[in-house]
Amino acid sequence: MAKQFPSLTPELKDFIGRQHIFFTASATADSRINLSPKGLDALRVTGDNEVVYLDHTGSGNEAAAHLKADGRLTIMLCAFAGPPMILRLYGRGRIARKGTDEYRRHLASAFAGNEPTGARQIVILDIDLVQTSCGYGVPLHDYKAERPSLTNWADAQGEQGIADYWQKKNRVSIDGLPTGVE
Template sequence: MAKQFPRLDERLRDFIGRQHVFFTASAAAGTRVNVSPRSTRELRILGDTEAAYLDLTGSGNETAAHLRADGRLTLMLCAFEGLPMILRLYGRGSVLARGGADYARLLDTAFGGTEPPGARQIVHIAIDLVQTSCGYAVPLFDYGGERENLDRWAAAKGEAGLDAYRREKNARSLDGLPTGLFDGA
Protein backbone atom coordinates (compact mmCIF):
# COMPACT_ATOMS: atom_id res chain seq x y z
CA MET A 1 0.00 0.00 0.00
CA ALA A 2 2.91 2.39 0.61
CA LYS A 3 4.39 4.12 -2.40
CA GLN A 4 7.68 5.99 -2.54
CA PHE A 5 8.64 8.96 -4.70
CA PRO A 6 11.85 10.95 -5.11
CA ARG A 7 9.95 14.26 -4.98
CA LEU A 8 6.60 15.92 -4.51
CA ASP A 9 4.29 16.11 -7.51
CA GLU A 10 1.21 18.28 -8.11
CA ARG A 11 -1.17 15.70 -6.60
CA LEU A 12 0.82 15.53 -3.36
CA ARG A 13 1.19 19.32 -3.20
CA ASP A 14 -2.59 19.58 -3.56
CA PHE A 15 -3.04 17.09 -0.71
CA ILE A 16 -0.72 19.16 1.52
CA GLY A 17 -2.65 22.30 0.66
CA ARG A 18 -5.89 20.77 1.94
CA GLN A 19 -4.53 19.72 5.35
CA HIS A 20 -4.72 21.76 8.56
CA VAL A 21 -2.12 20.01 10.70
CA PHE A 22 1.24 18.32 10.18
CA PHE A 23 3.60 16.56 12.54
CA THR A 24 7.38 16.79 12.85
CA ALA A 25 9.52 13.91 14.09
CA SER A 26 13.19 14.10 15.04
CA ALA A 27 15.76 12.42 17.27
CA ALA A 28 19.48 12.21 17.84
CA ALA A 29 21.58 9.33 19.12
CA GLY A 30 20.69 8.56 22.72
CA THR A 31 17.79 11.03 22.91
CA ARG A 32 14.07 10.74 23.14
CA VAL A 33 12.16 10.80 19.87
CA ASN A 34 10.22 14.04 19.54
CA VAL A 35 6.91 14.30 17.67
CA SER A 36 5.15 17.68 17.50
CA PRO A 37 1.87 18.78 15.91
CA ARG A 38 1.90 22.05 13.97
CA SER A 39 -0.51 24.16 11.95
CA THR A 40 -0.05 24.09 8.19
CA ARG A 41 -0.59 27.86 8.13
CA GLU A 42 3.16 28.06 8.92
CA LEU A 43 4.20 25.39 6.37
CA ARG A 44 5.48 26.25 2.90
CA ILE A 45 6.42 23.90 0.07
CA LEU A 46 9.38 25.59 -1.59
CA GLY A 47 9.95 23.11 -4.39
CA ASP A 48 9.66 19.46 -5.34
CA THR A 49 12.25 18.49 -2.71
CA GLU A 50 12.17 21.39 -0.29
CA ALA A 51 9.87 22.70 2.44
CA ALA A 52 10.06 25.02 5.45
CA TYR A 53 7.92 26.06 8.37
CA LEU A 54 7.92 29.04 10.67
CA ASP A 55 8.63 27.59 14.09
CA LEU A 56 6.78 29.34 16.89
CA THR A 57 7.89 29.60 20.51
CA GLY A 58 6.89 26.58 22.54
CA SER A 59 7.60 24.85 25.81
CA GLY A 60 10.62 23.10 24.29
CA ASN A 61 12.92 23.28 21.28
CA GLU A 62 13.64 19.60 20.66
CA THR A 63 13.63 19.73 16.87
CA ALA A 64 16.36 22.40 16.78
CA ALA A 65 18.57 20.40 19.16
CA HIS A 66 18.07 17.19 17.20
CA LEU A 67 18.82 18.87 13.89
CA ARG A 68 22.08 20.31 15.28
CA ALA A 69 23.12 16.88 16.55
CA ASP A 70 21.78 14.60 13.82
CA GLY A 71 19.93 16.42 11.03
CA ARG A 72 17.23 13.82 10.31
CA LEU A 73 13.70 15.21 10.07
CA THR A 74 10.36 13.76 9.02
CA LEU A 75 7.18 15.72 8.33
CA MET A 76 3.92 13.77 8.31
CA LEU A 77 0.49 14.84 7.13
CA CYS A 78 -2.62 12.70 7.21
CA ALA A 79 -6.13 13.20 5.93
CA PHE A 80 -8.65 13.67 8.75
CA GLU A 81 -11.40 14.41 6.22
CA GLY A 82 -12.04 13.28 2.67
CA LEU A 83 -10.17 10.39 1.08
CA PRO A 84 -7.69 8.63 3.39
CA MET A 85 -3.94 9.10 2.94
CA ILE A 86 -0.78 9.55 4.99
CA LEU A 87 2.13 11.51 3.49
CA ARG A 88 5.63 11.50 4.95
CA LEU A 89 8.45 13.79 3.85
CA TYR A 90 11.84 12.41 4.90
CA GLY A 91 15.01 14.45 4.75
CA ARG A 92 17.67 16.56 6.37
CA GLY A 93 16.65 19.59 8.34
CA SER A 94 18.34 22.80 9.32
CA VAL A 95 17.37 25.79 11.42
CA LEU A 96 17.46 29.36 10.15
CA ALA A 97 18.02 31.69 13.09
CA ARG A 98 15.59 34.54 13.58
CA GLY A 99 17.33 37.78 12.71
CA GLY A 100 19.75 36.08 10.30
CA ALA A 101 20.02 36.86 6.58
CA ASP A 102 18.72 33.42 5.49
CA TYR A 103 15.75 33.75 7.85
CA ALA A 104 14.95 37.24 6.54
CA ARG A 105 15.20 36.12 2.90
CA LEU A 106 12.91 33.10 3.41
CA LEU A 107 10.51 35.07 5.58
CA ASP A 108 10.20 37.57 2.73
CA THR A 109 9.97 35.14 -0.18
CA ALA A 110 7.92 32.32 1.35
CA PHE A 111 5.93 34.01 4.12
CA GLY A 112 5.25 37.42 2.59
CA GLY A 113 7.53 39.13 5.10
CA THR A 114 4.96 38.55 7.83
CA GLU A 115 6.25 37.23 11.12
CA PRO A 116 3.55 35.94 13.49
CA PRO A 117 3.77 36.69 17.22
CA GLY A 118 6.14 34.26 18.89
CA ALA A 119 8.13 33.38 15.75
CA ARG A 120 11.31 31.68 16.97
CA GLN A 121 13.12 30.32 13.89
CA ILE A 122 12.48 28.74 10.50
CA VAL A 123 13.00 25.00 10.05
CA HIS A 124 14.01 23.98 6.53
CA ILE A 125 13.93 20.42 5.18
CA ALA A 126 15.73 19.11 2.12
CA ILE A 127 13.47 16.20 1.16
CA ASP A 128 15.18 13.02 -0.01
CA LEU A 129 12.19 10.65 0.08
CA VAL A 130 8.42 11.09 -0.19
CA GLN A 131 6.16 8.25 0.90
CA THR A 132 2.41 7.80 0.86
CA SER A 133 0.46 5.12 2.68
CA CYS A 134 -3.23 4.28 2.85
CA GLY A 135 -4.38 6.02 6.03
CA TYR A 136 -7.39 3.71 6.20
CA ALA A 137 -7.26 3.57 10.02
CA VAL A 138 -6.96 7.35 10.53
CA PRO A 139 -10.24 8.60 12.04
CA LEU A 140 -12.31 11.35 10.48
CA PHE A 141 -12.35 14.73 12.26
CA ASP A 142 -14.05 18.02 11.50
CA TYR A 143 -11.77 21.06 11.37
CA GLY A 144 -12.93 23.66 13.90
CA GLY A 145 -10.43 26.45 13.17
CA GLU A 146 -7.08 27.71 14.35
CA ARG A 147 -6.37 28.38 18.01
CA GLU A 148 -5.28 31.95 18.74
CA ASN A 149 -3.93 31.20 22.24
CA LEU A 150 -0.24 31.24 21.25
CA ASP A 151 -0.60 34.53 19.36
CA ARG A 152 -2.27 36.17 22.38
CA TRP A 153 0.29 34.68 24.80
CA ALA A 154 3.25 35.83 22.67
CA ALA A 155 1.82 39.33 22.15
CA ALA A 156 1.24 39.70 25.90
CA LYS A 157 4.81 38.58 26.69
CA GLY A 158 6.39 41.02 24.22
CA GLU A 159 9.88 40.65 22.80
CA ALA A 160 11.67 40.94 26.16
CA GLY A 161 9.35 38.42 27.80
CA LEU A 162 9.71 35.99 24.89
CA ASP A 163 13.49 36.30 25.03
CA ALA A 164 13.50 35.50 28.75
CA TYR A 165 11.12 32.57 28.23
CA ARG A 166 13.22 31.14 25.38
CA ARG A 167 16.39 31.44 27.45
CA GLU A 168 14.72 29.50 30.26
CA LYS A 169 12.81 26.88 28.24
CA ASN A 170 14.33 26.70 24.74
CA ALA A 171 18.13 26.78 25.08
CA ARG A 172 18.52 23.02 25.73
CA SER A 173 16.55 19.92 24.83
CA LEU A 174 14.96 17.54 27.33
CA ASP A 175 18.13 15.46 27.06
CA GLY A 176 20.46 18.44 27.59
CA LEU A 177 21.49 19.04 23.97
CA PRO A 178 22.07 22.66 22.97
CA THR A 179 19.45 24.05 20.59
CA GLY A 180 21.66 26.78 19.13
CA LEU A 181 19.01 29.40 19.86
CA PHE A 182 21.53 31.52 21.80
CA ASP A 183 25.30 31.90 21.57
CA GLY A 184 26.94 29.47 23.96
CA ALA A 185 23.74 27.41 24.31
Protein backbone atom coordinates in the same frame (compact mmCIF):
# COMPACT_ATOMS: atom_id res chain seq x y z
CA MET B 1 0.10 0.02 -0.09
CA ALA B 2 2.84 2.54 0.48
CA LYS B 3 4.23 4.34 -2.54
CA GLN B 4 7.56 6.11 -2.63
CA PHE B 5 8.61 9.10 -4.71
CA PRO B 6 11.95 10.90 -5.09
CA SER B 7 10.22 14.29 -4.87
CA LEU B 8 6.86 15.98 -4.39
CA THR B 9 4.38 15.69 -7.25
CA PRO B 10 1.93 18.51 -8.04
CA GLU B 11 -0.87 16.43 -6.43
CA LEU B 12 1.11 15.97 -3.22
CA LYS B 13 1.95 19.68 -3.08
CA ASP B 14 -1.75 20.42 -3.39
CA PHE B 15 -2.52 17.92 -0.60
CA ILE B 16 0.00 19.65 1.69
CA GLY B 17 -1.57 23.02 0.98
CA ARG B 18 -5.00 21.79 2.11
CA GLN B 19 -3.92 20.39 5.49
CA HIS B 20 -4.43 22.26 8.77
CA ILE B 21 -2.08 20.16 10.91
CA PHE B 22 1.21 18.37 10.42
CA PHE B 23 3.54 16.46 12.70
CA THR B 24 7.32 16.65 13.01
CA ALA B 25 9.56 13.88 14.33
CA SER B 26 13.25 14.16 15.16
CA ALA B 27 15.86 12.46 17.32
CA THR B 28 19.53 11.77 17.71
CA ALA B 29 21.00 8.32 18.24
CA ASP B 30 21.04 8.90 22.01
CA SER B 31 18.08 11.21 22.63
CA ARG B 32 14.40 10.81 23.16
CA ILE B 33 12.30 10.94 20.02
CA ASN B 34 10.44 14.23 19.71
CA LEU B 35 7.05 14.16 17.98
CA SER B 36 5.18 17.45 17.76
CA PRO B 37 1.91 18.60 16.19
CA LYS B 38 2.07 21.89 14.28
CA GLY B 39 -0.66 24.15 12.97
CA LEU B 40 -1.17 27.89 12.54
CA ASP B 41 -0.77 27.63 8.74
CA ALA B 42 2.98 27.23 9.23
CA LEU B 43 4.00 24.76 6.48
CA ARG B 44 4.96 25.78 2.95
CA VAL B 45 6.23 23.87 -0.07
CA THR B 46 9.21 25.77 -1.47
CA GLY B 47 10.39 23.28 -4.08
CA ASP B 48 10.05 19.74 -5.37
CA ASN B 49 12.36 18.56 -2.58
CA GLU B 50 11.98 21.29 0.03
CA VAL B 51 9.40 22.41 2.56
CA VAL B 52 9.73 24.96 5.33
CA TYR B 53 7.77 25.67 8.45
CA LEU B 54 7.59 28.75 10.60
CA ASP B 55 8.36 27.50 14.10
CA HIS B 56 6.61 29.32 16.92
CA THR B 57 7.97 29.57 20.45
CA GLY B 58 7.04 26.51 22.43
CA SER B 59 7.67 24.88 25.77
CA GLY B 60 10.77 23.23 24.36
CA ASN B 61 13.01 23.39 21.31
CA GLU B 62 13.72 19.71 20.74
CA ALA B 63 13.75 19.72 16.93
CA ALA B 64 16.37 22.48 16.85
CA ALA B 65 18.64 20.49 19.17
CA HIS B 66 18.16 17.31 17.15
CA LEU B 67 18.78 19.04 13.83
CA LYS B 68 21.91 20.70 15.19
CA ALA B 69 23.26 17.35 16.44
CA ASP B 70 21.92 14.90 13.85
CA GLY B 71 19.88 16.54 11.09
CA ARG B 72 17.24 13.86 10.54
CA LEU B 73 13.67 15.11 10.31
CA THR B 74 10.38 13.57 9.24
CA ILE B 75 7.19 15.52 8.59
CA MET B 76 3.90 13.64 8.45
CA LEU B 77 0.51 14.84 7.26
CA CYS B 78 -2.78 12.93 7.43
CA ALA B 79 -6.01 13.52 5.57
CA PHE B 80 -8.61 14.12 8.29
CA ALA B 81 -11.15 15.13 5.61
CA GLY B 82 -11.70 13.87 2.08
CA PRO B 83 -10.04 10.77 0.65
CA PRO B 84 -7.75 8.96 3.13
CA MET B 85 -3.98 9.39 2.86
CA ILE B 86 -0.89 9.68 4.99
CA LEU B 87 2.10 11.57 3.58
CA ARG B 88 5.58 11.36 5.08
CA LEU B 89 8.47 13.59 4.06
CA TYR B 90 11.88 12.24 5.06
CA GLY B 91 15.11 14.15 4.91
CA ARG B 92 17.63 16.42 6.53
CA GLY B 93 16.53 19.52 8.33
CA ARG B 94 18.25 22.74 9.29
CA ILE B 95 17.33 25.85 11.21
CA ALA B 96 17.20 29.41 9.87
CA ARG B 97 17.42 31.46 13.05
CA LYS B 98 15.29 34.54 13.48
CA GLY B 99 17.29 37.61 12.46
CA THR B 100 19.49 35.83 9.90
CA ASP B 101 19.49 36.54 6.17
CA GLU B 102 18.25 33.00 5.45
CA TYR B 103 15.34 33.48 7.85
CA ARG B 104 14.41 36.80 6.25
CA ARG B 105 14.57 35.27 2.73
CA HIS B 106 12.27 32.39 3.66
CA LEU B 107 9.94 34.65 5.62
CA ALA B 108 9.60 36.95 2.60
CA SER B 109 9.24 34.25 -0.05
CA ALA B 110 7.18 31.62 1.78
CA PHE B 111 5.18 33.70 4.28
CA ALA B 112 4.83 37.05 2.47
CA GLY B 113 6.95 38.67 5.19
CA ASN B 114 4.31 38.00 7.87
CA GLU B 115 6.06 37.29 11.14
CA PRO B 116 3.76 36.56 14.08
CA THR B 117 4.84 37.47 17.59
CA GLY B 118 6.67 34.48 19.01
CA ALA B 119 8.11 33.28 15.71
CA ARG B 120 11.32 31.55 16.75
CA GLN B 121 12.94 30.14 13.62
CA ILE B 122 12.19 28.63 10.25
CA VAL B 123 12.85 24.93 9.81
CA ILE B 124 13.93 23.85 6.33
CA LEU B 125 13.54 20.21 5.30
CA ASP B 126 15.57 18.98 2.34
CA ILE B 127 13.48 15.98 1.27
CA ASP B 128 15.23 12.81 0.14
CA LEU B 129 12.18 10.51 0.20
CA VAL B 130 8.44 11.04 -0.10
CA GLN B 131 6.10 8.24 0.95
CA THR B 132 2.33 7.92 0.86
CA SER B 133 0.24 5.26 2.54
CA CYS B 134 -3.45 4.50 2.66
CA GLY B 135 -4.57 6.34 5.78
CA TYR B 136 -7.61 4.09 6.12
CA GLY B 137 -7.25 4.07 9.90
CA VAL B 138 -7.13 7.86 10.25
CA PRO B 139 -10.45 9.16 11.59
CA LEU B 140 -12.47 11.88 9.92
CA HIS B 141 -12.47 15.24 11.71
CA ASP B 142 -14.08 18.57 10.91
CA TYR B 143 -11.74 21.55 11.08
CA LYS B 144 -13.17 24.42 13.12
CA ALA B 145 -10.39 26.99 13.51
CA GLU B 146 -6.89 27.57 14.80
CA ARG B 147 -6.64 27.87 18.57
CA PRO B 148 -5.75 31.46 19.52
CA SER B 149 -3.93 30.37 22.71
CA LEU B 150 -0.32 30.40 21.45
CA THR B 151 -0.75 33.66 19.54
CA ASN B 152 -2.44 35.31 22.54
CA TRP B 153 0.31 34.07 24.86
CA ALA B 154 3.08 35.36 22.57
CA ASP B 155 1.38 38.74 22.13
CA ALA B 156 1.06 39.07 25.92
CA GLN B 157 4.77 38.28 26.38
CA GLY B 158 6.00 40.80 23.81
CA GLU B 159 9.37 40.54 22.09
CA GLN B 160 11.44 40.92 25.29
CA GLY B 161 9.31 38.43 27.17
CA ILE B 162 9.73 35.94 24.34
CA ALA B 163 13.51 36.46 24.32
CA ASP B 164 13.61 35.92 28.09
CA TYR B 165 11.52 32.76 27.70
CA TRP B 166 13.94 31.40 25.06
CA GLN B 167 16.82 31.87 27.51
CA LYS B 168 14.94 30.05 30.25
CA LYS B 169 13.19 27.26 28.32
CA ASN B 170 14.61 26.93 24.78
CA ARG B 171 18.44 26.82 25.08
CA VAL B 172 18.80 23.07 25.66
CA SER B 173 16.69 20.03 24.89
CA ILE B 174 15.20 17.79 27.56
CA ASP B 175 18.27 15.58 27.04
CA GLY B 176 20.64 18.53 27.57
CA LEU B 177 21.54 19.07 23.91
CA PRO B 178 22.17 22.66 22.82
CA THR B 179 19.49 24.10 20.51
CA GLY B 180 21.50 26.98 19.09
CA VAL B 181 19.49 29.65 20.91
CA GLU B 182 22.08 32.17 22.10
